[in-house]
């Protein structure tokens with residue numbers, strides 16, 4: 001077992017997404033040693049994954065090497081590894097290659113896709129959570145158009161130019177908008193035999209309305225906007241099967257070469273290492289301090305936590321994860337100072353009502369707006385295109401700011417713990433990203 005070879009309290013942070021990174025930074029001036037363990041070598045700005053999936057941005061635009069981000073933080077070290085177990089009594093975490101002791105543990109491993117028990121659908125209908133997912137989706141979309149251009153078979157051409165998105169939550173709605181946009185605008189002039197703007201984009205939802213967790217008025221507005229963009233919205237229609245030909249629903253089948261998954265999200269399985277009582281989404285119930293019951297030195301934050309603030313569930317959004325990370329750091333600091341720990345309060349902007357993931361369909365399509373990324377969005381209104389475009393521009397600006405603040409501009413060509421297996425274990429960060437429109 002590896003031990004932290006120092007006398008200071010050892011804080012192990014598992015996962016360096018929004019929550020883990022915020023915790024790390026907030027502990028920069030605290031008298032502790034930090035070990036960050038992540039299974040990938042980069043921090044990902046997930047809100048812009050759509051732009052990578054639809055070839056609008058490169059991976060290196062939204063990913064930054066973790067090692068690089070914390071290079072000036074003397075009390076932090078980084079391990080590229082995948083955590084597979086936690087022993088609360090022994091105070092250890094076990095990764096694929098080691099076991100590490102901790103004084104404080106911060107679990108921030110986020111969420112993943114859920115196929116509701118139909119795991120065989122995963123390779124047929126990828127979801128969007130990581131850079132690898134985004135590149136896989138990009139490759140599928142672009143290859144479908146290439147094959148449609150090459151074929152002489154009209155039926156096959158229609159199948160190749162049909163895209164089905166399963167699930168009309170925020171992810172599905174944004175994906176549908178993004179795919180339609182790439183077909184109608186980005187690629188429109190690039191092909192000779194096909195008119196990409198005639199592509200079918202079908203959004204299939206089991207529930208009676210899109211964005212089912214939002215107020216009905218917003219759902220109705222989003223559906224109208226989707227339809228206006230030319231997206232076929234099919235509600236009250238559960239998908240019963242997905243295969244190489246397309247999807248089968250309770251109301252018939254749709255022949256499609258590309259099926260994308262936006263239907264289910266489940267918390268990281270690491271949560272089950274610290275409790276047997278996860279909620280339906282696999283999230284860990286936490287105390288008002290964001291700790292696991294009876295283990296005040298084990299924090300669970302971000303998408304992995306079923307946290308509450310002001311009696312309301314804290315939503316799975318980036319600001320809430322960051323607040324959780326900073327809160328864990330403040331608690332550790334308070335312990336070391338012999339002070340009382342603060343109670344977690346999710347501040348304005350992350351209440352369920354206020355902090356939705358800006359799911360309106362324009363969010364997915366606004367990157368091609370002349371104003372996107374320039375800060376010159378239309379006047380902000382409460383809803384509708386102007387607000388969404390401004391929101392996406394803000395996202396792009398915050399990604400840029402995030403890169404600048406991290407103090408480095410080197411590209412993070414994604415590296416994962418698993419693709420290093422068998423190598424010396426050194427993390428190689430190669431320069432340069434893939435180019436736009438490369439499948």
Ligand SMILES: Cc1cc2nc3c(=O)[nH]c(=O)nc-3n(C[C@H](O)[C@H](O)[C@H](O)COP(=O)(O)OP(=O)(O)OC[C@H]3O[C@@H](n4cnc5c(N)ncnc54)[C@H](O)[C@@H]3O)c2cc1C
Nearest residue numbers: 015017018019039046047083109110302303316317318321
């Ligand atoms: C496509 C998409 C769009 C989104 N858009 C928005 C938006 O517009 N606004 C918004 O606020 N939120 C948005 N979100 C949600 C937001 O990104 C999440 O709420 C946020 O990332 C949660 O942060 P986290 O730290 O809990 O987890 P994450 O940021 O997911 O980080 C988890 C980290 O843990 C690592 N990890 C996982 N398992 C292990 C393991 N076993 N061992 C080691 N490392 C591990 C992962 O590699 C990752 O680095 C979006 C999410 C997605 C997927």
